[in-house]
Amino acid sequence: MDSAREFDAIVIGGGPAGSAAGLYAARASLQVLVIEQGMPGGQIATTDIVDNYPGIPNITGAELGQKMLDHAESAGVEVAYAMVLAVDRSEDGIFTVKTDSETYAAPVLIMATGAVPRTAGFTGEDTFRGRGVSYCATCDGMFYRNKKVFVVGGGNSACEEGLYLAHIADEVVMVLRRDEFRAPQGRVDKLLACDNVSVKYSTSIDSVEGGHLISRIAFRDNVSGETYVEEYPEGSVGIFVFAGNDPVVDLVRPMVEIAQDGGVVTDETMATKTPGLYCAGDMRSKKLRQVVTAAADGAIAGSAAYAYVRELRG
């Protein structure tokens, strides 16, 4: 095995949970490595304005994410930009973390790998991903200026992103599997107050077709079971899917207990059933997946990591 660089604690994920975990563990004097495969900030880096992080109103997601990781670095955290491919734990309790470029080792591993958007499951969804099918309005919304978009989903994020798209696209059609929204009424009212927003209730997208871009969408009426096709000039229409998120747990699946919502079960200190392994943020089983709760989880995990290392070393 290549020689591994050693740390007191390794954090996988540079989103709000990972940044806060790194900050708290480093301020408690641990040597900490945070490994991030993409942009600082995780999911929040893909959103425009974050307006509900206490004390910092009206900040862009990218800026908030960058500030969080910068803060951890200023406390002494080392940041490596790489994708973690595998995680292992030896019998003497040391975690080995392999990235695409290096191997690291530590007695504590804090997982903060977050969550990824769930697909809607229609035929052609994967084929047209990035060519008419998107999971991020703030990333791709601008491509649909003056065009028509369908927004799949009736929850909080579908409404939020539908509202965002209503300011860009000519027409926004919400596509709801059921006959009602799941989002709070206030948010639904705000969305439906837009002149260019309409709703297809009890409807699913069955399939999409086209050339390079989408030109045909088959819808299914979930009450009658009938399908019908709508045709558009190629490239004049987009589909944004907001069907929830799946916690990213695969790297540690054999070492943890998974709850019904797909998240990792932890105790109040973010500890899992494996000694030295902590999970924080959206990858945990929890009710409210937000920046503020992810950061709080990270802070708790970082402090618990310090207590664990201190106990180990006596």
Ligand SMILES: Cc1cc2nc3c(=O)[nH]c(=O)nc-3n(C[C@H](O)[C@H](O)[C@H](O)COP(=O)(O)OP(=O)(O)OC[C@H]3O[C@@H](n4cnc5c(N)ncnc54)[C@H](O)[C@@H]3O)c2cc1C
């Ligand atoms: C469009 C959108 C808008 C949102 N708006 C808000 C909002 O306004 N307010 C709010 O409070 N919350 C909002 N949220 C939710 C919020 O972004 C999340 O709750 C929060 O980011 C969770 O933080 P996290 O650190 O647990 O996970 P994430 O933010 O998902 O970060 C996980 C990080 O781990 C990294 N990672 C994963 N696997 C690996 C690997 N193998 N190797 C290396 N790195 C890895 C990922 O690249 C990612 O950066 C929004 C989410 C989305 C998608």
